[in-house]
Amino acid sequence: MPPTPEADITRYRYDVVVIGAGGAGLRAAIAAREQGKRTAVISKSLFGKAHTVMAEGGAAAALGNTNADDTWHTHFRDTIRGGKFLNDPRMAELHAREAPDRILELEYWGALFDRTGDGRISQRNFGGHEYPRLAHVGDRTGLEMIRTLQQRVVALQQADAAELGDPDAMLQVFAETAVTELVTDDSGAIAGAFGYRRVDGGFVLFEAPSVVLATGGIGKAFSTTSNSWEYTGDGHALALRAGASLINMEFVQFHPTGMVWPPSVRGILVTESVRGDGGVLRNSEGERFMFGYVPDVFRAQYAETEAEADGWYEDPSNNRRPPELLPRDEVARAINTEVKEGRGSPHGGVFLDVSTRMPAEEIHKRLPSMHHQFKELADVDITAEPMEVGPTCHYVMGGVRVEAETGASDVPGLFAAGEVAGGMHGSNRLGGNSLSDLLVFGRRAGLGAAARADDHQGSGVSEERASASLARALAPLKQGQGVNPYTVHTELQETMNDLVGIVRKGPEMEEALERLARMRERTDMLSAPGDRVYNPGWHLALALPNMVLVSEAVTLAALERTESRGGHTRDDHPEMSPQWRKVNLAARHGDDGVSLTRQPLAGIPSELLALFDDDELAKYLTEEELS
Incomplete structure (x- = not known):
């Protein structure tokens, strides 16, 4: 029609x-x-x-402005380490090679980056980066x-x-x-x-x-x-x-630091630059707990004592970074464990404190948005008090x-x-x-x-294809007493948060897939009666099937991958597998929803593998690859 x-x-x-x-x-x-x-x-x-x-x-690029030893090779190595060797190696290489030119191009177009004392683009520390590498504007x-x-x-x-x-x-x-x-x-x-x-x-x-x-x-x-x-x-x-x-x-x-209080702002991002500029994480007992969560594969790069960690800020050349600067997945899991084991803050997070290391005027200069955010939304003055933070889907x-x-x-x-x-x-x-x-x-x-x-x-x-697209877009306006999109959206969010969240288990994800299948059927009857003008229910009804479909892809892949790696943590498969490192799970859409196939991951060129030491490679690669 x-x-x-x-x-x-x-x-x-x-x-x-x-x-x-x-x-x-x-x-x-x-x-x-x-x-x-x-x-x-x-x-x-x-x-x-x-x-x-x-x-x-900030934006990561090996400009070498803060430490001349930083090169694209080091940036590439950090990126592969952070991604637990599952990155597309060509993409990681192109990114590391070209990022400096793209930042300088942005500056040429008028970006006003913070500057070093001698006038170059300033670069700050961030988790997982060996050198201060992030070009930033506060x-x-x-x-x-x-x-x-x-x-x-x-x-x-x-x-x-x-x-x-x-x-x-x-x-x-x-x-x-x-x-x-x-x-x-x-x-x-x-x-x-x-x-x-x-x-x-x-x-x-x-x-x-x-x-x-x-x-x-x-x-x-x-x-x-x-x-x-x-x-x-x-x-x-x-x-x-x-x-x-x-x-x-x-x-x-799951970014390790989102706001946890008050409930109205739960999940809002607390930038990693707080930790990059010296912020420390403590539990309810006052313990700087991250020292207990450094994985063996990172042991050589991270400090083992507070004195050693504190000294790094004065002399980063010692290459023993504070454990708060571990990659995000490691820090998020550590915070989650502290909370689950009863050492969390009053509102279900941990404490992030930057005030003991940085004077108030420096916080106002380097972290103006964070100061404003906590003062206005949580009535917390981060120049004098710690923040309460916890993992948030990011x-x-x-x-x-x-x-x-x-x-x-x-x-x-x-x-x-x-x-x-x-x-x-x-x-x-x-x-x-x-x-x-x-x-x-x-x-x-x-x-x-x-x-x-x-x-x-x-x-x-063709007119036929255009009319079919139009009919699908109009459908929620004509469903009468159909399914309320807000109800389904709430169910979807609770399902993904509770069953496919930061720590996953096979049976829970199977339950999530059953729920998602029922939701997919209900999205065919979403109802948002009324006009097309200023109708937020209609907007959600058109977006909700996308969220359900993508959630199905996430859950299917998470159930299929029987290992823990990076942002995917399986409580029932806690180890990382060299065999799984060689596999990408590819999701496609068909008449029955999402299906998966296994695809091989491209190998890292030998000249770039040489950037890693043998002990590190042994933790990620199979014996066949090592030979």
Whole structure:
């Protein structure tokens, strides 16, 4: 049936469509536009409110400004260590090599980084990084990145206005617009993207031969999360339904430090730069407990006593870092154990104290957002009191399987970059690697999408396909007394938090899959009666099936991987297996939901393996690989 007049579809045609206006999306759009391609940027929220602004601590790049010994080789080694050797080695290599150029490029475009005494970009410590490596702007680095990339977009639009008479001629931003489906042609290649304007419910269809997904993560499937409302797994689900595969979905990062009190702000991020600048973790007994949680594989790199750890801040060349700077997965598990064993803070976390090491004026200078956040939301003055913190769902290492060089997925014409793309971070992401990841692979995906558009003009989207997409989007408005989306969303968040959270067990995940199957059936009858204008229930009804689908991929992969590695901890399989290190679990979508296949992981080139000592390699590689 053709669409009714009140549900007409506005069509646009571009060479490249970028879904997502965070760091990865804007960098991809800039790259495509600079290749002469007509480019659209689709922002689910207001332009400038991308989740990238929540990344506070800094962007990791081996500039060597604080320690000249830092090189891309060291950054690569730290990234592989942090990901427990499950990273795509080519992606990790490209990231480490190119991150410095991307940071300097950002500075050239106007980013105002904090400076060293001699005027270079300042770099701070972060967990899992051997050297101070994070270029930062106080604790508001993501905000500065978005501001700078937006300014670059505006500069390109102003150039188009001067040359072509229209600022939107070659690069146009569509704010508060949500994509509900990727549309493919008869061959299975990308033909466009269908969605709607959130402000008035008007439908839009973007026809293009190249689409870049830069939609971020999946955190709103969990009840305790640092993620804002946008992170509903849209990009992951769009890719699955279009025929792409997802990898590493079992690896969900629980950031060790989120706020735990009051309940209204539970899960809000407490930046890792608090620990990078000297903050220490203590339990309810006043014990600096992280010394008891250093894994053997990291023993040589981390201090064993408080005196040794404190001395590192004065002389980092001793290379025995404080255990608070272990990778995030290690710190999150340690905090979880302290709380479960009865040594937690009054509100179910632990204490993070920066006031004993840093004077008040320095805290105001280096951590202004954290001081404001705790004072306004929890009535805690971090210049004089410790913070209460605990793990919060923060990041998903899994995402669309992509080619390292171009960001291309399994589906012709579909590209991905940033958190929605898998492979770069392996089983655990190091703090600070996300912002440089956005720049490196956002640019590469934009270039890949532009090259695809050079050779493929696209066949357009038929009226039949467009009408089918429209009918699916309108369905929740016509279900009458159907299923309340808010009820199902609450059940989903509780299921994922309780049964597929920071510590997992086989029987609990089997129960979670049974619940998810029932939820999937109920999402077919979601009801949000009313108009399309200002109807938040309709917005949730369109996003909820994405969250359920992606949660199924996470749970299936977590049940399948019978080991503990990085962000995936199995209470019933606590050891890490050299055999499992060679395996990526690839999720695909079919008529019966999500299915998994095992795919081999590419090996690390011998010249890069030489960066690791034999004892370390023996903990990760099989005997066959070692020989």
